[in-house]
Amino acid sequence: MKKLLYLLVTCSLLLLITPVQSTKAASGQQIVDFAKKYVGVPYKFGGTSPAGFDCSGFLKYVYGKFNINLPRTSSEQYKVGTKVSKSELEPGDIVLFSNTYKPGISHAGIYIGDNKFISAENKGIAISSLSNSYWGPKFTAGKRLDSVSSNKQFSDLATSHPAYDAIIELSSNDVINGFTDNTFKPEKPVTRGQAAAILNRVLGYTPSKNTSFKDVSPNQSFYKDILAMQSAGIIQGYPDGTFKSNQYMDRAQMAVIIERAFELDHGFSIAKASTIYDDVVPNHWAGAAIASMHAIDKTTLFQTSSFRASDEATRAEFSAAIYNAYTGK
Structure with missing residues (x-):
């Protein structure tokens, strides 16, 4: 299943139905899911890579992967976006804290939902509660970036x-x-045609033969995908020689x-x-x-x-x- 594993890395599958909408802005949940991959990476003062992060370096790295260019320091990150209260926070928002290792804004993280955030702490990338005895009193502000879409997508x-x-x-x-x-x-x-297209975006199969389905022609939607699924033995037709793409x-x-x-x-x-x-x-x-x-x-x-x-x-x-x-x- 090498092709399947490749998909899971690249996430290249697209559902072929009409009409569809591609969201240009990154979703907050997408940012959160990416950030969570680095839990356990060690803390490194001045670090901006998976070899080691400090708090602002971690945010700059994560958001940068979604073409969002943040300032380098937490105090400068405090100046971007729209301020939101703790009760209004959504996954993907930035959370900022004051008076940690120095006076003023001195720590930043990414809100992940359920009153929790992820950030680079002394123990490394970790998830913490906004209500714990250390972070709670130091919470200063939440910031929402215009280039991050709400997770309430639908x-x-x-x-x-x-x-x-x-x-x-x-x-x-x-x-x-x-x-x-x-x-x-x-x-x-x-529909059966949509299902063929969806699965072929996962598997990436090439048809090995022409279709024998009397109701599938080269000029119709999902033609190659239907052939590919037939060739792979994944979706077969009916005894009467039809595929019934729109069924x-x-x-x-x-x-x-x-x-x-x-x-x-x-x-x-x-x-x-x-x-x-x-x-x-x-x-x-x-x-x-x-x-x-x-x-x-x-x-x-x-x-x-x-x-x-x-x-x-x-x-x-x-x-x-x-x-x-x-x-x-």
Whole structure:
């Protein structure tokens, strides 16, 4: 799965649906996720690289990776952006502190949510609470940069949605984008053609033969992706020789193609799903794949009593399935 691992580094997958919106500004969550990769890196006075950071050097490095050029010192970083109160902080905001190792503004970090921030402390890059006995009294201000977008990216996606983390992570990495009206439409179904395109952006397969599908022609959307998925044995057609590109994919089909695409192998028998879901019979054709959806699930979206195998797979469900599969590899 070298190509898959390459994707996980470069995050090059783009959901091909119309219309879509590409966000020019970095999302706060994207910045937070990147910053967290450096937890444990040692503190180094004057440090501005992963070999060692001081507090302002860490911020300059992290935001710089998103084409945001911050001043070098925390006192100068205090002068940028729009001031926000502690109660208004959102992930990706800068938090500043006074009177630490010297009078005045002397420490900076990145707010990560849940009243916590990440910064370069004496013990290295660490996550701390804004309410602890040391940092609490020294908190001075929060600053929001115009070039960082709010994490509340989709007006129709509640933070309580089971697929919220999956959707936000994928969208923050340009894996799945929303619509031009700032919605995600989590309950909108996914077509078989879209599914082929999504998965081929992950796998990067090249078709090894011309399609035999009588309803797929070279001038239609997702043509090469459909051929690639057919050649790889990931998405097959129907007995009548059609692919039905515009037909919505059901949840059983989703489970099977995710299992094939990500080479999931949990040793489940077809009958296993019937002990998990009350609406899956022991000999269900997609039983093993359905059981895998339950086993790898980090979102709780598939931790239900029924699987609803014949229901249309939604954008939220497909996002969760992809997220579960590749983060579990």
